[in-house]
Amino acid sequence: MKKTFLFVALAIFSLMGKVRADEGMWLPMFVERLNYVDMQKMGLQLTPEELYSINNSSLKDAIVGLSEGATPRGFFCTGEIVSQNSLMFTNHHCGYNAIQKLSTVEHDYLTDGFWAKDFSEELPAEGISASFLVRMEDVTEQVLSVVKEGMTWEERNAAIKAKSTELEAAASEDGKYNPIISAFFEGNEYYMFVYRVYTDVRLVGTPPSSIGKFGGDTDNWMWPRHTGDFSIFRVYADVEGNPAPYSPDNKPLTPKHHLPISLDGIQQDDFTMIWGFPGSTERYITSYGIDYNVESFYPTIHEIFKLQTDIMDEFMQKDASVNIMYADDKAGLANTWKNFEGQMLMLRKNKVAETKADLETMFTQWINADPGRVEKYGNVLNTLAENYELVSAITPVIYYPNYAGITGPVANAAMFSSYIKAYKDANSKKDEKGEKKTEEQMAVDKAKLAQIEETYKAINVDAMFAETYKPLEDKTFIEMLKLCYNTFDAEVNPEFYNLVEKKYKGDVVALANDILENSIFATPESIKAFIEKPNMKAAEKDLAYVVCKMMIKQINDNRTAYNAAMQTISENNHLFVKGLREFYAATQPEKDLYPDANSSLRMSYGSVQDYQPADAISYDYICTANGIVEKYVPGDYEFDVPQRLLDLIEARDFGQYADENGELVVCFLSTNDITGGNSGSPIMNGKGELIGLAFDGNWEAMSGDINFEPRLQRTINVDARYVLFVIDKFAGATNLIEELTIVKSEPEVVNEECTMNNE
Ligand code: ARG
DSSP states (O other): OOOOOOOOOOOOSSSSSOOOSOOOOOOOOOHHHTHHHHHHHTTTSSSHHHHHOSSSSSSSGGGEEESSSSSSSSSEEEEEOOTOOEEEEEEEHHHHHHHHHHOOOSSSHHHHOOOOOGGGGOOOOOTEEEEEEEEEEEEEHHHTTOTTTOOOOHHHHHHHHHHHHHHHHHHHHTSSSSEEEEEEEETTEEEEEEEEEEEEEEEEEEOHHHHHHTTTTTTTTTTSOOOOEEEEEEEETTTSSOOOOOOOTTTEEEOOOOEEEEOOOOTTEEEEEEEEEEOOTTTTTOOOHHHIIIIIIHHHHHHHHHHHHHHHHHHHTOOOOOOHHHHHHHHHHHHHHHHHHHHHHHHTTHHHHHHHHHHHOOOOOHTTTTHHHHHHTTTHHHHHHHEEEEEHHHHHHHIIIIEEEEEEHHHHHHHHHOOOOOOHTTTTTTTTTTOOOOOHHHHHHHHHHHHHHHHHOOOOOHHHHTTTOHHHHHHHHHHHHHHHHHHOOTTHHHHHHHHIIITTOOOOOHHHHHHHHHHHGGGGHHHHHHHSSSHHHHHHHHHHHHHHHHHHHHHHHHHHHHHHHEEEEEEEHHHHHHHHHHHHHHOOOOOOOOOOSSSOEEEEEEEEEEEEEEETTTEEEEEEEEHHHOOOOOTOTTTOOOOOHHHHHHHHHHGGOTTTOOEEEEEEEEEEOOOTOOOOOOEOTSSHHHHHHEEEEOOOGGGGGGOOOOTTOOOEEEEEEHHHHHIIIIIIOOHHHHSOOEEEOOOOOOOHHHHHHHH
8 A cells, every 4th residue: 555645643442452463563673572472373483583683684674665765754665675686576556656757658668567687677766765774763762851841732842853853863873874763652652763775776677557557446445456566676786785876886785684485375364474664544543533534634635636537537548648647646646535435434334433432431431530630631532622623624725725726827826926926025115014114125125036036047847847738737727726616605715706706707617718828827938938038017917826826815814723723633632642551551451552653664463364345245365367357358448458468367377376276366365454655565474485565455444544443454465476477477577586585385294194093
């Protein structure tokens, strides 16, 4: 699950008893204390030291976080190292953006796939860097030492930030390492993670989208699934093995550890563990936070993103070059709105708010039993309820103009607003309060304008419009403006409403078209002409600029109230989690708590399992290549299949990758607890060998980021044998197969006498 969306973070657990083995995203540094005995019972054969060690090579050294820049923050996906030369597996949808950027209509790697025959053919991938974790440590005490009695929430956070920056700088050893400090349990604990970030990452291989994205958005978030969701990269370093920007002289990094790949396959109940970088969960959110998500935040984003994807779809299917241009944007938007749709549905169906409300009742009873607790936590839930209600009302008012109103020419006008304002200031004799400016002030404003002018002269206008398709952009702009107009009545934005009503007789499309036809900010030519010779009088009256100011006013009029409520929510979530931990320690001391996901390295363990999504329906835990043929729709943009794959399946030419029944397993299910950011994570057996790559969650448990559903929640994994089959049999990339460490256990020797006796 790729991390493509933002969350207001907080969270809770299932009500009673010890956390089940399959629930939980655990910090590897505590594995010995919290999880090891459990894992061993379930089938783990490695020692704690083989899992996580800072002195010796261990499994953690083969797990990398993938981020866009040279920073270990906000990993969008996970990768794993699978060879001595740092070959790295991740999902196809994780490499998608990089593959898109390398694709042209002539070399369309998205459509046709790509396989490098040797190092020299590997392609530098933009926007993927690989972070290796060197160590992690608890820094709670140092960080919280700066928090003083009587500080406001903002002051507290500012002090924590300053302290964290100082500690990070000290740990970087002059830039050798990239350390980051992250908050856990809503700011009740702090940990430092020290990374090395490698930015020279190259594309080595990818199947065509008809394998890597088979089933498209229709099958996304669903089981049964037949997607070969993998792509292959390699991490490069300078000759000393240090991170270095791309250079032809760089060499493949020699990793501390790489994962062997098992051909043994899986059986129901087999132990599984997944290591990776889950982005965010809200397991400690209150019922009030859930109501906010379901009633305000999700529906707002859902409506905007869905409309945008529908428009993209329409144009992408007609034109291969447009398809390449928008492929990754569309996948991200579609992935998010479908996720929110599923959450809205399943949070209700799985009665998650009710579960949280029950916990809140017990928590309140516990608080009320002690005056000291009442003083500390007595107001927390009420305050949350009140403030979530406030932001519920404000969220659409801010989000629609932000995500829908400020698009196309209006967004371009927004880019120029500081220029227009600086010009106005420099040419006005009065200051903002309406008082006459001093000579000195006049000179300052003039200098400011001159400086801003320089910046604007340097704007690359062609880059602003590069990789965009005008008919698609225009339609989006029109529909987005329509959405803003139709969503709000006159009270929310009287200026915009009146403009449409009076000047355009209620026809918002006419306004949008007027902008597209006449605004300075609508075309690259007119923007260039404006930069060349700015006519500021015209710019100030420009319709796109006028609408931009109206949209920004709508946001600004509500921003203060929104920010204040959000701050209060964050402060009270902090208190809630603090109280909840005391509550659990007092009432269920045997319960181990795990922190919400926050892009730090986690381990989750469970087993291979089927599930029953509804009465009379039962889902198997594996699916096979036969299902690819069943789903096949010739020429369809989501369900077409390469002829070569069809031929191999028909000939049942699966080689050593077939299971014991001669079938080719494509994907399988496990009970591991993962979320967005875990995409591409290795799923491993008890020996730490790769058996697949995690890539998705299932529809019936879309509420799982808020409450883990043991009966329903599954991770969808692409089977390692299918990955190898595609590399080997489909693509013929035997150079890569040779590079891997492929292992197969000796068949167990069956003692016949014993078997007979047993019978
Ligand atoms: N649901 C997957 C995830 O969140 C992403 C799958 C991408 N595929 C797609 N059709 N958009 O990681």
